[in-house]
Amino acid sequence: MYNMAAPKCVLVSFALILICEISSSERNTRDFLKREHTLVKPYQATSTNNPTWDFIGSTILTSNYIRLTSDHQSRQGAIWNSVPCRVRNWELHVQFNVHGSGKNLFGDGFAIWYTKHRLQLGPVFGSMDYFVGLAIFLDTYSNHNGPHNHQHPYVSAMINNGSLHYDHDRDGTHTALEGCEAQFRNKPHDTFIAIRYHGTTLKVSLDIDGKNSWKECFTAHGVYLPQGYFFGASAATGDLADNHDIISMKLYEIDSPGDTAQEYYGLPKAENVEPPREHVDDHRNTVSGWKIFFVIILVLLGIGVCGVVGYVIFMKSQENSRKRLY
Template sequence: MQQIKFQLTQYFLVALFFTPILAEWNTRDYVRREHSLTKPYQGSGMSVPYWDFLGSTIVTTNYVRLTSDLQSKSGAIWNTVPCYTRNWEVQVQFKVHGRGKDLYGDGFAIWYVKDRMQYGPVFGSKDYYQGLAIILDTYSNHNGAHNHQHPYISATVNNGSLHYDHDRDGTHTQLAGCEAKFRNFNHDTHLSIIYKDDTLIVQTDFEGKNAWKECLRVENVLLPTGYFFGASATTGDLSDNHDIIAIKMYELDLLETQDKDEDRSHIIPSAQTFEAPRERVEDVKPAMSGVKTFLWMMFVAIVIIVLVVLGIMWYQKKQEHSRKRLY
């Protein structure tokens, strides 16, 4: 009996000693700091370790603002280190907010692509990209047939030969998507992107419940290693503040069915299934707000009054000149 107690005591001590070690080295909870962005952002001077900035991006003590709530802005943040991890999860804490109640835009995107720091028309980054884009589209004034409301989250894969068509929300390259209201919340909003065993999973936590809700799941998605993570945003006639608060990249364990020695650096980005595209319908420019309409009418009225006054003055001078000639 004493021997059994002694063995149990030994087992308990061993378990107590190794549990924190196992927890520390559990790669499922392993944050890759070279691919992560957390506060405080500033390094030496104005630089931020492992990250570069593009366009209108502003770094503050509490957030990285890709665009302000102003028209025609575009900004991006790009990781400087390529990702060679086979299975990974990226969690993004962000905030999209602005003055617009019914009209706002355009949105932002989370990237895993071959070419970094490339300015372009796809939510602030280049078109014909190679890799994966998770797009959070907030543009609320689209025209044409829709099977969803905005804001909308979609996953797209491009091998470098496809054009992103804003008028169709990129549905010809879309793998899947979901409606998601994430604007103007007072609490934190989070997005999780998981790529594991050639399966892409996007989850959200927009309700402040500290629980993930699945947005989309797509199998048979091929993404190579050696690409770069990034985030970009843009505004047009409509605008919003697009803030990145934190990006955390986790390295996930390889499954037993995965070959750890497989070279995946030369894989062409692809997916077996795409959602059916809808017909292209040209966008309509957003109507002017009541304030803008009032100001425009006032401007027109002032111009008319000025023209009338000038006409009267010209007519009076002409009459006066005619009278002088008679005398």
């Protein structure tokens, strides 16, 4: 006789095994979350209650977000992890929200950092220039500067050994590693960026379309970053402004079985980054120069015409005076 209980037992056993495997997988995923480098709700306003993160500048904490800058001019704010990262291969997920009242003019943007120094406000999206480490810039400045062919908002990376200047007047195009256009501002849904560093490969992906999936922004090979640097985020406003909010920052250690690569101890570097280029006057400056030239020419012509007319009138008056004398 056919035993109906046997198939049921097999199905139940298979289901139990599957559930155990899924649970184990979830536990392993959570185990790789590095809590000392992670910032999630609920936020704490004091360093005593939140010992691994420091806040500086215009940063304010609410129950739902950390606002680096509000939608007001001339603000700088930042958050910095106080624990140096000793993880060799990692992936940082940042949930953010950039929004404001500006329709056509807004700025300036924010940056995510993995750098040697921290807690220093400055001109580069609210943090220091000539930094040592990695910066990911999310530039929203709508009236963009410099001779380049991309639109804003724009996401780009920069590797610095402390000797390079970030040229805000040219949107950093002279020192950029890679980048992509990304319309992440004023979205009605959650927006995320993932920064993955594995071996010597840096990959940046975005989830800004509300589809709950990553879309690659760029991948750069030959990137060398030492361990022991700090994660942070900063933002700045100038004449233009926006709200720059951080909702969460989560760092995951990437499991790499068989990884035998040696730890890198030198200064940060990238093999494939273009060398700094000479400043080139952009098209707008050239047009402005020609406009000024033509204005000067028109003014001179006007003065000449006025002089000729005045001379003719003067000669006519002299001629009339001579006629009256006769």
